Amino acid sequence: MYEHLTVVKHPLVQHKLTLMRDKDTPTAVFRQLLREISQLLAYEITRELEMTTRRIETPLCEMDAPVLAGKKLALVSILRAGNGLLDGVLELVPSARVGYVGLYRDEKTLQPVQYYYKVPPDLEDRLVIVLDPMLATGNSSAAAVDLLKASGANNIRFMCLLAAPEGVRRMEEAHPDVPIVTAAVDECLNEHGYIMPGLGDAGDRMFGTR
Template sequence: MNFPNLTVVNHPLIKHKLTIMRNKDTGPKEFRELLNEITLLLTYEATRNLPTLNIEVETPIQKTIGEMVEDKKITIVPILRAGLGMMDGILNLVPNASIGFLGIFRDPETLKPVEYYLKFPPFTEDHYVFIVDPMLATGFSIKYAIEKVKEHGVNNIIVMSLLAAPEGVKNLLEVYPDVKIYTASLDEKLNDHAYIIPGLGDAGDRLFRTK
């Protein structure tokens, strides 16, 4: 199934690490480490088109012009709580990025997002915002996050997830076709409880051993 603005980062190392994460016997320590490593690999691709500034530097030989990312205009928004597991993977590559936090839980009856916390840094229109959540399932939580970011006039929004379901990707891109999505895997479908199949279970519970 093809979706505009969806990139599945099809890398052998990602496939290898994701297979270990899917295993129900993988513990939280290894799960966290693997999520961090996959996020770093996804970030490499998701930041490929960031604009750069020309900067004069002096090498041991002579002066030259290099390029640098304007990292003070990059903000990471992890969706609490599972999104925290992806935050450090991005910060490893973009350490001066700002962090915004959005706390959402999914209503078990309606499957719609319910906000319980929001704290964003100042945004400008030319900011690049990376919304991160390991599971893009129904897409409702990430759509809510996009809506909140766009209220600040930001248009450069990138979504990063470990897994995505076709239903969620379709739901998201129908409303926000300008948003770019990067994921490690486009899985088969959602089950009757809106869990990704084959998936890997609840990422938050596996990260923090809350079940």
């Protein structure tokens, strides 16, 4: 499909995604499923983390054991819905540094508008994982990566729950060096810029708002 795209077909991922798509799934269950699926996606997106070894002593003997190398990775949530993925990934990688990019989509132009930006230092020395459940038009995601690259980030990956072909193409055009990991690529965007068949507005469903 796309060289920079990985669709995680694991049965647990696909099952949980179906439950999340169901309009009758309550807010609390949706939130828990998002936390669980984020951890499963995180296993894939962190598959090639750099490793080194450290000398330790087990109860039986000494050994050179594998450990993560380099600075702690950075997780960057695109507010507000990205926080649903962030919570799950942080449970898996509790030592990660955390940043936030505040962007909202202008409903008329579908273009992103920035209102907040706070990220960890030394991004040039860290793996940066950008988190947003929905890759729809791709405009907000591309804008977030623009900001991160301007702050020195040069090793960036993007993790989302759902993607539209339009969003994948937009990211590939703007940032072909940024791999994308997702649970599914849906059919298209509707006239309002929502992923079809999708699951609705992830932020609204996660927080119980409309």
